[in-house]
Amino acid sequence: MFKHFIRLEWKSFLRSASFGTNLVLKIIMGLAALYFIACFAILGTAVYFILKEEGLEPLSTVNTYLIYYLVGDLVIRFFLQKMPVTNIKPLLTLPIKRNTIVHYSLGKTSISFFNIIHAFFFLPFTVVLLMHDYGFQAVLWHLGMMALIFTNNFINVLLNNKNSVFYPMLIAVVSLGLAQYYHLFTITDYTQPFFQSFYNTNYGFAAPLLLGILVYYFSFAYFKSNLNLDTGLAKKSAEAKTEDYTWLNQFGTLGTFLKNDIKLLRRNKRSRTTVIMSFLFIFYGLLFFTNSIEAYQNPMMQVFAGIFVSGGFLFTFGQFVPSWDSAYYQLMMSQNISYRQYLTSKWWLMVIGTVIATIIASFYLYFGWQTYMLIVVGAIYNIGVNSHLVMLGGAYVKTPIDLTMANKAFGDKQAFNIKTMLISLPKLLVPMLLYALGYYVHSANLGFLLVALAGVLGFALRDKVFTKIEKIYKTEKYATIAAYKQKN
Amino acid sequence: MIQVTNLTKRYNAGTLVLNMPNLEIPKGQSFGLVGNNGAGKTTFFSLLLDLIQPSSGHIINNGVQVNTSENWKPFTAAFIDESFLIGYLTAEEYFYFIGDLRGQNKADVDALLQKHEEFFNGEILNSKKYLRDLSKGNMKKVGIVAALIGNPEVIILDEPFANLDPTTVNRLKKIIKELAEDPNVTVLVSSHDLVHTVEVCDRIVALHLGEVVKDIQTSPETLKELEAFFAV
Numbered sequence A: 001m002f003k004h005f006i007r008l009e010w011k012s013f014l015r016s017a018s019f020g021t022n023l024v025l026k027i028i029m030g031l032a033a034l035y036f037i038a039c040f041a042i043l044g045t046a047v048y049f050i051l052k053e054e055g056l057e058p059l060s061t062v063n064t065y066l067i068y069y070l071v072g073d074l075v076i077r078f079f080l081q082k083m084p085v086t087n088i089k090p091l092l093t094l095p096i097k098r099n100t101i102v103h104y105s106l107g108k109t110s111i112s113f114f115n116i117i118h119a120f121f122f123l124p125f126t127v128v129l130l131m132h133d134y135g136f137q138a139v140l141w142h143l144g145m146m147a148l149i150f151t152n153n154f155i156n157v158l159l160n161n162k163n164s165v166f167y168p169m170l171i172a173v174v175s176l177g178l179a180q181y182y183h184l185f186t187i188t189d190y191t192q193p194f195f196q197s198f199y200n201t202n203y204g205f206a207a208p209l210l211l212g213i214l215v216y217y218f219s220f221a222y223f224k225s226n227l228n229l230d231t232g233l234a235k236k237s238a239e240a241k242t243e244d245y246t247w248l249n250q251f252g253t254l255g256t257f258l259k260n261d262i263k264l265l266r267r268n269k270r271s272r273t274t275v276i277m278s279f280l281f282i283f284y285g286l287l288f289f290t291n292s293i294e295a296y297q298n299p300m301m302q303v304f305a306g307i308f309v310s311g312g313f314l315f316t317f318g319q320f321v322p323s324w325d326s327a328y329y330q331l332m333m334s335q336n337i338s339y340r341q342y343l344t345s346k347w348w349l350m351v352i353g354t355v356i357a358t359i360i361a362s363f364y365l366y367f368g369w370q371t372y373m374l375i376v377v378g379a380i381y382n383i384g385v386n387s388h389l390v391m392l393g394g395a396y397v398k399t400p401i402d403l404t405m406a407n408k409a410f411g412d413k414q415a416f417n418i419k420t421m422l423i424s425l426p427k428l429l430v431p432m433l434l435y436a437l438g439y440y441v442h443s444a445n446l447g448f449l450l451v452a453l454a455g456v457l458g459f460a461l462r463d464k465v466f467t468k469i470e471k472i473y474k475t476e477k478y479a480t481i482a483a484y485k486q487k488n
Numbered sequence B: 001m002i003q004v005t006n007l008t009k010r011y012n013a014g015t016l017v018l019n020m021p022n023l024e025i026p027k028g029q030s031f032g033l034v035g036n037n038g039a040g041k042t043t044f045f046s047l048l049l050d051l052i053q054p055s056s057g058h059i060i061n062n063g064v065q066v067n068t069s070e071n072w073k074p075f076t077a078a079f080i081d082e083s084f085l086i087g088y089l090t091a092e093e094y095f096y097f098i099g100d101l102r103g104q105n106k107a108d109v110d111a112l113l114q115k116h117e118e119f120f121n122g123e124i125l126n127s128k129k130y131l132r133d134l135s136k137g138n139m140k141k142v143g144i145v146a147a148l149i150g151n152p153e154v155i156i157l158d159e160p161f162a163n164l165d166p167t168t169v170n171r172l173k174k175i176i177k178e179l180a181e182d183p184n185v186t187v188l189v190s191s192h193d194l195v196h197t198v199e200v201c202d203r204i205v206a207l208h209l210g211e212v213v214k215d216i217q218t219s220p221e222t223l224k225e226l227e228a229f230f231a232v
Helices: A002-014 A019-053 A059-078 A100-108 A113-129 A137-159 A165-181 A190-201 A206-225 A244-253 A253-267 A269-289 A299-318 A321-336 A339-367 A370-393 A418-440 A444-460 A462-485 B041-048 B091-101 B107-115 B138-146 B165-182 B194-200 B223-231
Strands: B002-011 B017-024 B030-035 B056-061 B076-077 B152-157 B186-191 B204-207 B211-217
Touching: A002 A100, A019 A059, A019 A113, A059 A113, A059 A137, A059 A165, A059 A190, A100 A137, A100 A206, A113 A137, A137 A190, A137 A206, A190 A206, A244 A253, A253 A269, A253 A321, A253 A339, A253 B091, A269 A299, A269 A339, A269 A370, A299 A339, A299 A370, A299 A418, A299 A444, A321 A462, A339 A462, A370 A418, A370 A444, A370 A462, A418 A444, A418 B204, A444 A462, B002 B041, B017 B211, B030 B041, B030 B165, B030 B194, B041 B056, B041 B186, B076 B138, B091 B107, B091 B138, B138 B165, B138 B186, B165 B186, B165 B194, B186 B194, B186 B223, B194 B223, B204 B223, B211 B223
Parallel strands: B030 B186, B030 B204, B076 B152, B152 B186
Antiparallel strands: B002 B017, B002 B056, B204 B211
16 A cells, blocks of 8 residues: 555656756755765764863763753754645545554654654764773663654644644753753753663663654544544635725725735735745845854855845746746736736735835944944845846746645755846845955945935836836736646 | 727637627627537637737726726626626625625625525525536526626626526526626626527627628517528
8 A cells, every 4th residue: 555655756756847947956955865865964973072182971961951952853843844744635535544654744754854864973972982882771772862853853743733732842951951051950950861871771762763653652642533624634724804905095096906915915824924034134244243153253244134134025026027927817908907006016915025124134233333334225125126026037937836735944955046147136135246356445324325226226217127127017918827837 | 888999819830719890789789609519709708808808909898908997897798608706605605705805795785696586496506515516507596696696797698598598588687688787897608509699689789700690670570580690
């Protein structure tokens, strides 16, 4: 039976509509995975010697911090590890035992990268322990560790989408960590002996094994009882409230679109992720302006930061105009809509986003007015030039967006579209060069002026650019409709 | 009202999916398009809405050639499938959105919704659901009524009877018949269901593999004729 499942899995990988571009993404993800594997392996080998040099007993020190390692692992899993529920529906009515389906789905999670990666830390570490005469108990300890990792895996299955359990737990652990940092209360005094006992005794490792089996049993029971269309596999639907935003009516058709876009941002997982990400971008500048990284200490990189701090929303949202409307693009194309109004509304949304980011970023004034000026001129350039460039790039993007999916907010496949790549170069390079020019010829002030002037110039050309984008939209219309009809 | 000249649509390998040398739909007619799967019904409607490009020929809608000008949009409304709905809006928000685009104020839209309250059967308005969470049948109801907003002169409904319960089908027939009585409104309906189509349409065109094989003015014998044609 499992043979059939694996065959299905393989076909779904090979036959996905975007296999070609997906492959590039998969290769890059593979490289990233290799990188992490290498990091863990090096750490696993070296940690013994590092701790020894510090005058610490390696195994007991690792055991001390293990609790944080495990909780950290759980947090990462909670956000990144995917649940295996998606393809279960068609199997339910086939003559397959429910137990088989559940075992298979849970089994699938256990070969996840999130489990395997830890072997690359614990295996070399155990080998080093064995070479230093720690005896066969080191192997028992290792077994215990593996059991804990798999326990984490199944705890994550149980925790999935249970924010009400996860966040209180996270807060508890973080406050315990802080308590330890400020020497108020040392949780590791209690946890360390537990982990140490896997090594010190011949039977201690049985505890995590039992725990693992128990958690597997619970997640099995949980999954199985939820394997109905109206429970675990049901689509979650939030209660909807009709919102009018009547204050936007004064802007006419523009207001109509803005209303829609605000709802789009608020009510869909994918677009909410975008908003959160652009909020995080505001703090990206801290890396540059706190002088913490030396390579970022030149004027060009500072402009780079200025552009990103104010333009986070513009980049993450703008690059997917019009893909945000892909699900109902046919409607848009047969309604009484002028492209210009449609574009203008998206443009205004980006401008509003940029202005809000710039206002929030005013805390950078703490680093001096020059730092904040970098962000302000960055914002001017973003509004004047980059807003047009992202829309120009977006006109060539034909990746439909599934609004209800939260992941894929990073990069997406369109990152490999040559046309958008070319268009995105001037987004960053031009202001960097302009600022550097002004900075070295005269002063930082001239640099500011040049970047801001470029922004104002771009703004003055807005109508021309919109006409151009409109034309691209029209010529690309049929191809775009056809592409959006394809679901991944 | 609608004039089709030498219209063909081929897909890359040269498969001809629609071939319509000449078809004229006069103003005010209620026009039914029947045929099996793959006969070209949706392709024809998509061409009519300029969602796909004709391989040759053109369609003129009220004097406007649809693939070169966009001026047909103000007087044409359509519901083809769920991709005409905006999933993250509630039904009311969607109606007002369409209303805004068609130059109708909130009161106009409310009046229309009021009129079709029976058709909604109490499941659409104030349902506290986003459109993406409605059942297929209810989605269809929303799409159909949205296509009536703003008194369009050409109304295109693809498979409007599919997925609807028997009561709603009868209510929908009533709505379409009412529209058909209006001499200014041209209704185009496609369906697999011969009985429903014959009942609401003045004229029926049958498509088979992209070709027009029957073109009949509805009469008491029409249904028999069509059933004979599609009989196995």
